[in-house]
Amino acid sequence: MGSAMLLGGRRTPFGRRRGRLAGEHPAELLGRLTRSTLEVLDIDPREVDQVLTGCVTTAGDQANNVGRTAWLTAGLPAEVAATTVDAKCGSSQQAVHLGAALVASGQADVVVCNGVEHMSSHPLGQDVGTGMGDPYAAPYRAIYEVTSQGEAAERIATRWGLDRQRCDEIAVASQQRAAAAIAGGRLAAEILAVGDVETDEGPRPSTAESLAALSPVFAEDGVLTAGNSSQVSDGAACVVVVSEAYAARRGLAPLAEIEHQVLVGVDPVIKLTGPIPATATILKRSGLGLDDIGVVEVNEAFASVLGAWLDEFDRPLESVNVNGGAIALGHPVGASGARLILTAATELGVAGHERALVTMCCGGGLGTATILRAAR
Template sequence: MSKINNKVAVVAAKRSPIGVFKKTYKDVDLVSLSSELIDKMLKEIKLDKDLIDEVIVGTVLQGGRGQNIARQIEINAKISNEKPAYTVDMVCGSSMKAINLAKNSILVGESKVILVGGVEFMSDANFMYEDGLFCSFSNASMGITAENIVEKYKLKRSELDKFSLNSTKKAIEAQEKERFKDEIVEIFGVSKDEFVRLDQSIEKLGKLKPVFKEDGIVTAGNSTGLNDGASFLVLMEESYAKKMGFEILAYIDDVVSVGLDPNYMGLGPIYAIDKLIKKNNIDISSIDLFEINEAFAAQALVCINELDIDEKKVNVNGGAIALGHPLGATGARIVTTLIYEMRRRKVNKGIASLCIGGGQGMALLVGRD
């Protein structure tokens, strides 16, 4: 098909509340969780499911879940079985890569409407540990890569704990002020993120022992957790969205990916964001808001410092240390959170970025004009 000289619009973006390991969603499968979210999202914008051209879903822990999770979700959500669906695994970048693929499909004219997102059900992770939570090259846990960053940048435990507490404080404030109300869909009676530690304190963080290395400083408190959740968006060719009368929430302006040393995978956002701003000939200071995934306080802190970003622009409603990190859903989740905060503040440019196990990084540019 001929290339369409158009932009890729976001007309819907919703997510489930993020669940705690083996808690609310422990008896729910990831297909049902996703289907419930999708059904409610599409009803809200009054989108006829027959208009969807394809479905792309990112997820990581796939072992034992049957063929092509995206197809299972599509059929379970009662989207036409004549429409294609495929699953993407790029570890933590899975759903952001899915968005990238959807964007490209629209730009080259293959599709006009794509349902895209990600899901992760980590409550089963203890049965599938080596399937996605350990580095394929060093066989080390992702926490060791955070300890590598600690050593490289000579970070202190107090810095990590302070960063983590600040993330939690921002998340608590966001919940109290209902800043997530437009992005979260109540699923199976759950209406808010469960992982936020309301009683967190610097004293409690300081008492936690290192998890990954005997003499290390990376703890459960300054790392994200094992979480369940789903996040989906509807992307449309801009002219089609306008023709059909859908409200445009934002635009996916660009997406980039990079590779780096797997032992320092947490630094991925540094290289990805640098590539993104250079490719688009923009100054990093012109970006209004950032969502940089907090896999670990160590890597997130270094990324912010090395990029010389004003910390007041980053993860303003808390990051993954506070909210949780359902691997395959996180890319779509941080894009969704970014879009709604940009709209709330009436700002025009935002970047979502994350590190990726195995030594990669991604960054996505969101625009509102």
């Protein structure tokens, strides 16, 4: 088995719902980003073996294999094949996993792993529609209660004893770190502007007092609000995975090695606990401990998801998401996995750490985790 190397990547700014990216066609947004990413990384599109694209709501202008459509929309070679992957919020992270497996097994030298979600047009669940049938058959419903993301996140808060103050504390930290990262230019290297949109629209001034004034949105007596949950967003992200031999032959300097990866299943009722067993599994498989990991990205789908992970592994809030997370930056679900991997790999180089961990919860009861090792 060879090594799968994360050569690099770029992402669009993440736009607010009905914000400045709301008029973009997702295939065009992703196609432009992908073409520009290949140009920045000096990759001839004809050398790409496959494209793997994460997208959750494959309806309307995100239907019909949006990864393939985006590639063709950008005028890229029709001979390059593409597959669209749905692992819910972990879709583009799983696309990276599958791309790394193709490269490590010798089946490919260059794989584009990207993701897109235009949530202004396609909110979660829109692909179920009306009159199209129930995705949960009667035997499923006889075994499992069907819950929403918000309901599951509130149950996590209850199970781990996370109160409103703790959830708002996590949200304030995300906003403050994102604001500092943007002001300091720490995210600029990963972003390609879309027209005159040059940075994420999500960050906004937040304090414990301003967040305390918000009402719960998922339960009358709940702890989760619009201020301590991830934002509904529009955006795309793209990374390129190459073989070590290809990078050496072309004289390219990768950001990191994709050293380990897992996708795990969890209870689909509480559904968002996946980062906990995914982290435990990948650490066991790798023989590493959290003390060996210098950069940690735990997706902030909801403050309770991150709070439970911190409690389970006895980690301080200061140890994760140093440039802010989805509460501040946004969470276009099909793109977030690739974004997190790109952010973590970039931070490895900036901070001089050896390894990074990226982990996400995913709808349907899944959890993803990736360990990156700084390229030597």
